[in-house]
Amino acid sequence: MQAHALAFCRAVSLAHLLIGIAWASTTAAQDRHAILVGVSGYPYLSEDARLNIGSDLDPTKDGPANDVLTMKTTLLQRGFANDNIVVLADGVSDTPLPTRANIISAFEATADKLVAGQDDYVFVFFAGHGSQQPARSRHMESEPDLLDETFLPYDVQPWDTEAELMPNALLDDEIGSLLAGLRNKGAFVWMVADTCHSATITRSNLVHLGEEVKFRSWDMRSNAGSSAHSMATSPVKVAPVDPVALEETAGGFVGFFAAQAHQSAPQARLPKNSEDQKTRGWFSYAFNMALSEQPDLTYGQLSQRILDLYNAEYISRFVTPYYENIDQFQGVAAFANTSGNRQMQWQVRKDFDGNLMLAAGLLHGIGTGTKLAVFPTATAGEDEVLGLVDVTHVKATEAKVEHVHDHKGDQPRIPARAWARLVEHEPALSLRVSLESASGASVPETNEIAESLRETASAQRTIRFVGNDQASDVRLVLHRDHLEFRLDPTDRIGHAAQGKAVPPLATPFPDQPELQQAIEDRLMKVYKSSLLMKAAxxxxxxxxxxxxxxxxxxxxxxxxxxxxxxxxxxxxxxxxxxxxxxxxxxxxxxxxxxxxxxxxxxxxxxxxxxxxxxxxxxxxxxxxxxxxxxxxxxxxxxxxxxxxxxxxxxxxxxxxxxxxxxxxxxxxxxxxxxxxxxxxxxxxxxxxxxxxxxxxxxxx
The missing domain is CATH 2.70.50 (Coagulation Factor XIII; Chain A, domain 1)
Known part of the structure; x- marks a missing residue:
């Protein structure tokens, strides 16, 4: 598993965790593209590797093939042009096979179509087997468990005992590089993966689910020395993908993954009790079902709705989806790539003593006095508000809320599991900042910086501009050619400031907005480090x-x-x-x-x-x-x-x-x-x- 990423069910976004998140905004010229990959049959592996309940390769039986077709329908309904949707799936007519070479070519061809600076959008979908293999020597230092996570293309070959790998498997680092190639063009990427790497679990462990369930995981060593490869001519081994580093100007990323690192992704005959039953991945099915029910869901609401569907079918007892960057894009409409209006919301639940507890605290920037509106579900409309609550006690990762009341002052009934949305925010910590001039500093420039600080403090409640005669956490000192940031090593932020320095800003600045943004960026870093230390x-x-x-x-x-x-x-x-x-x-x-x-x-x-x-x-x-x-x-x-x-x-x-x-x-x-x-x-x-x-x- 990657040290800087998650197991394959999420490691495919490796580059984003290494570099950070870049933001893109929507423009009128934006193009939408999609790459849909579904692997149902594996002709070079033993027959039980197939992700179909029946014995024949049939679109009515093969889960990944059905998932790809359903996903394409969803994208067409969302305005994606048919010519911009690349489908690689066995069991789907008139589409290339999802071989390793074809998958790599699809990413490269899509990247060639993207226009830098246009803020394009790319939807990527993988369905099929995931697994693990020992990390290659050049990756050993970034793999805590010394394993590479892999996606198995159609032409993957049996386990090579001597090399300890499956030829043609697509590694997590390679997928990260392919994604980086898209994002470095400025495109926003939404990746959905209905696959995992865990060992196979048989239906006998899940009889309560009613229908036969198969898991999208594969023990690669189970094919070691197998004669299954005689089913077809041995495929060509495709060269490794060249590493691609994520650039600072790269587009954003959000990931929806079917399972946690230790879990497998299930598939079954769905929908239940329907004449239209087909073998489908549970995650893909819940994903498309949620969007068909409520087309205007945000990324955050969609993630919660999928969890609700899992809980309703008891799937969540064994599998919990993983969502990457959901906090950053929680309030953004699905299939949008702008930061938008971030409507923050968290779960509210009752503890054993009947107290209402908010699943957010100091580490989420929540302070005593914060007000929130309570809703029965994550996807509830504004007219379904149950009442308001106040944060009364704050801890590192949670907070106690009280004073529940509706607009009439009555005490509404709050369900055992509800959702609270931010209404009026009180920060957990305010960073006190002062300004002074060193000998030889320009008076007009000092006044300009002071005005920038006042505007920052009025807009950003986590920063407070104070006078020179007051205690401060950060003291700004303007010199003739630069602005210095001096940290006060007091008990208040001492642990955060110890042995650290904020890079100075060269002056003069070309314009006021740029100066204000540069100051705010540096102060926000100090603020977040201080918040972490305070929570500790x-x-x-x-x-x-x-x-x-x-x-x-x-x-x-x-x-x-x-x-x-x-x-x-x-x-x-x-x-x-x-x-x-x-x-x-x-x-x-x-x-x-x-x-x-x-x-x-x-x-x-x-x-x-x-x-x-x-x-x-x-x-x-x-x-x-x-x-x-x-x-x-x-x-x-x-x-x-x-x-x-x-x-x-x-x-x-x-x-x-x-x-x-x-x-x-x-x-x-x-x-x-x-x-x-x-x-x-x-x-x-x-x-x-x-x-x-x-x-x-x-x-x-």
Whole structure:
């Protein structure tokens, strides 16, 4: 599994996690393209590899073929031109076979059609077998479990015992490069994958589902030495895809994936009790069904509706879909690529004591006094509002809400599982910023910067402009040729500021808007790092979640073996690491059915990157979630923030990779700022843990 990505059910978006998220906007000239890949039969593998319930290759029986046809119908209804939809599927007439070479060619041909700067849109769909194989040597350092996730094209060959791979399998890194080729043209990409890599599960484990269920996973070694390849002439082995790095100007990405890392993607005869029953992937079926019921769903509402359909059929007891970048695009209409109006919403549920708990807290920027509107479902219209709630107590990953009332002042009945949408936001933290001039600085330029700060503070409630005579967290000092950012190492942001520096801004600036944006971008990095440290301090006041242990080890070039690496709280000075040293992080979970994890890296200049994110099951053995090599960079303190939260079956992964997005907290714009201190009233046990590791990095 990729250290900077998720298992194949989500690792195909590898490049986005390594670089970050780029945003695209819609223009009148935008073109829409689609690549639909469905693999049902595998002629070079044994017959039980086929994803059809019957024995013959038949579109009425083959799940991926049906999924591709249904998906194409959905796209045509959404305005995609037929000529811009590339279909690669066996069992579908007049379409090329989904071989490795044809899949690669389809991506390259689509990339050639895209126009840079036009903000085109590309929908990518994969359906078929997923699996794993030992990582190639050049990928070992980025693979914590030393495995590459793969998608199996039509012409994949039996397991090669000597090479430990399946020839013609499409690797996660290769899919990431193919996606990067699209996004580097400025195109927004929405990828949907109805596949996974887990070991095969037989129907006998799922008899309660009523219909025969087969899983889209394949144990590649099961074909080692098999004579199945005699069914056809051995196919040509296709060369590897050249690596493609994601550029800073790349288009955005959102991913919908059928299962978590440890799960398989099911298919069955659907719809139930219908004469039109065909073998379909459950995820594809729920995806298209949700869009047919409510065509105007946002990405966030669609993701929740799919979960609702899974829960209604008990599928969620075994499979939970994974959604990537859903926080960033939650309020954006499906098949749109602009950030739009981000309507933030989170689940509200009752705990064992009857308290209403919001599934958002400090790490989501929520502060005491925040007001939210409660709705019965994630897709409910504005006229279905049940009432309003106020946030009264805030913790790291959740908050207690009270004072439920409707417009008449009555107490409405709130269901056990409801949804709350942001109405009036109170930030969890306000960054105090002041400005002063050094000797020789220009007075007009000082006034210009002061005006920019006032405009930023009036629009962005997380930043507060204060006078020189007041305490500040960040003091801006204008020199003759640059603007300096001085951090006050007080207890308030001390952990975040220690050993770090904000890059100065060269002056003068060509225009006011550019200056304001540059200042805001730098301050937002400091703000988010401070928020992470504050959440770590808050959660440390409660005992860590029992039964879950973190193990960090350092494998230094100068040492023959790896050694334990302590958390920040256990040492006074950060250790000094050199380029080439490796950090490995594992989790032992002996108590909880599910644990969701996020690993964030904070660089010396406060830049935040998501290193790893996923979901772990209960296991007495260590599960490695990260393996990173130290690379040359700026001198200063670097940090890893590890966030663990108890996962809930049938619900989305509780992830925090959105911290790497520069626009994460821009939805929190309102009127005059309010200072909020740390809330110490922690009445409801929070099953979460935050660990901080830090080190000193030198330039060479």
């Amino acid at each position: 301090d808050v959660i440390s006041e409660d005992p860590a979640i029992g039964g879950v242990e973190l193990h960090m080890s350092l494998c230094a070039n100068a040492r023959p073996s790896c050694v334990d690496y302590p958390e920040r709280a256990q040492i006074t000075q950060p250790p000094s690491l050199s380029p080439g040293d490796r950090l490995q992080l594992s989790v032992v979970n002996t108590k909880f059915e599910l644990i969701d994890y996020t690993v964030l890296h904070i660089d010396t200049d406060f830049a935040i990157a998501a290193v790893s994110q996923g979901r772990l099951t209960k296991d007495d053995d260590p599960q490695r979630i990260m393996q990173d090599k130290i690379t040359p960079g700026q001198s200063g303190t670097q940090q890893l923030i590890v966030i663990l939260v108890e996962g809930r079956p049938g619900e989305e992964l509780s992830g925090f990779s959105f911290f790497q997005d520069p626009k994460t907290y821009l939805w929190a714009r309102d009127t005059a700022p309010t200072m909020r201190g740390r809330t110490l009233e922690l009445e409801v046990a929070e099953r979460a843990q935050i660990a901080v590791y830090h080190w000193w990095s030198s330039e060479n």
